[in-house]
Amino acid sequence: MRKAVVIGSGAGGATVAMELQGQYDVTVVEAGGEFAPFRVSLSRIEPLRRAGLLFDARLIRLLFRPMKIRRAEGEMVLVSGRTLGGTTTLSCANALRCDHGIAALGINLDAEFEEIYRQIPVTTGHMQRWGALTRRLYETFQAMGLNPAPLPKLMDLAACTNCGRCIIGCRTGAKWDSRRFLKQAVAAGAHLVTETRVSRIVMNGSRASGVAVRGRTGHRTIAGDLIVVAAGGFGTPVILQESGIECQPSLSVDPVLCIAAECPGANQHAEISMPFASQQDGYILSTYFDYLSFFFHPAWHYPIGNIVSLMVKLADANEGAVTRKNVSKPLIPSDRERLDKATAICVEVLARIGIDRSQTFLGVLNAGHPGCSLPLTWNEAQTMHSPKLPANVYVADATILPKSLGNPPILTIVALAKRISRLLKDR
C-alpha cells in the first residue's frame, strides 16, 4: 500500500488521516504530545496573579502545556495548540460554516458539509442554560439592532456540564475535537508519531520522498509517497520555507480583543463561552470570558466571577508573514478602524447594562486563527494543489484559506481537508 505522511493532527491533519487511511498507509507526525486539560485549580493561580508572577502570556506553557503562545512583532499574542488534536482541543466549540470566500473561487463544499453534519455533533441547545447576565446581554444586543444569534456548538450537549472551560480543555469529553477523527484513523490502522517535529520535506528529484523529523530519539526521515502538510497556519509555512517553498506574506489571524469591566456576580467564566454572536461587516461581537487576559493582564485583577467581558473578533487584512524566527502581523489602518468601531459598540453595550464607560478596560490583543499564507485561487479550484508544491505534496489546513474568515474556521478547514482527501483517493 502507498504510504502517506500527514504532518499535524489538528482540524486539517486528523481529517485527512481519517479519510485516507485504508487507501494509503497513513503516518501522522505530531509535534505535541497527548492532550490533557488544564487541571490547576483557579484558586491556586490567584496568588500568582496577585504577586505579578504571570507577567508574560508565553508562561502559559508552564501552566498548560498544550497551549503555545508566541508574540508577533508588535503587540499581538498568538495562540495555537501544540498537542494531539492541535488547536481544536482549545476551541470554544463554535461550529460555523464559513465558505463564502471559497465558493467564490468555484469550490462547492456542500457534499463535504453534509458529511460533516452527519459525523460531528452540532447543537444550539445550550440556550436554555444561559445565565441571567448572558440573557441580559443578548437582549441588549437585540435592542441595539446588533442581530445576535446563538452560536452552534461542536458538542454532545448531554455530557456538557456548562463549565465554561472549553479553551483550557474539556474535562468531560463533551466537546468535539479532532482527536475523534484521529481515533478512527488509528482504529483503521494509521500510525501516530507524537512529540516529533517535522523540519522539512525530503526531496528525490522533483518529488517528495518523505519528511525529516526530530523527536525524542533524535533526527530521522519518515518515508512517504504522499506528504500532506497540515501543521497549522504557523507551522505549515515554516515547513514549506525550510523545504525551499515560499509562501505569501498574506497571513491573517482573526485578532481578538476583549472589552471588560468589573461586574460582581457575573460568573461568565462558569458558562459556555461565546454563547451567541453578532455578525457585523468585518468583525463579530460576542460575550467571552478571556482566560488569557484574566491570567496575564494586570487590569483583569478582579476575582474571576466578577468580570463581564465582550469580545471583538476581527476579519483582518491579509498582511503578515510567518518565518522560522518570527511572525509579523501588523494591523493596518483599516483593521484599526474596525477594531475601534467595534470596541466603541462594546462599551455602549456595557453602558446599557449599567457599567460606567470610564470603568471599562481592555484585554490582551490575541489571535488564534492563523492561515492564508498559501491561499487557494481560481486556478486551483479543481486540483486544490498549489503549483508551488511538488506534485505529491498537498497542504490541507488553514494555510490554504483564501482570506480571513473573521469567524471560527474549524468546520471550513475540515470541509477543505475532506475535499483534498477525496481528490487524493480518486487519483
Ligand SMILES: Cc1cc2nc3c(=O)[nH]c(=O)nc-3n(C[C@H](O)[C@H](O)[C@H](O)COP(=O)(O)OP(=O)(O)OC[C@H]3O[C@@H](n4cnc5c(N)ncnc54)[C@H](O)[C@@H]3O)c2cc1C
Ligand atoms: C483559544 C482558541 C479558541 C478557538 N475556538 C474556535 C472555535 O470555537 N471554533 C472554531 O472553528 N475555531 C476555533 N479556533 C480556531 C481553530 O481551533 C483553528 O483555526 C484550527 O484548529 C486550525 O486547524 P489547522 O488544521 O489549520 O491547525 P491546528 O489545529 O493548529 O493543527 C496543527 C497541528 O500541527 C502541529 N504541528 C505544528 N508544527 C509542526 C511540525 N513542525 N511538525 C509536526 N507537527 C506540527 C501542531 O502541534 C498542531 O497539532 C480557536 C482557536 C483558539 C486558539
Ligand code: SF4
Ligand atoms: S462547557 Fe465545559 S463541559 Fe461543556 S464542552 Fe465546554 S469544557 Fe466541556
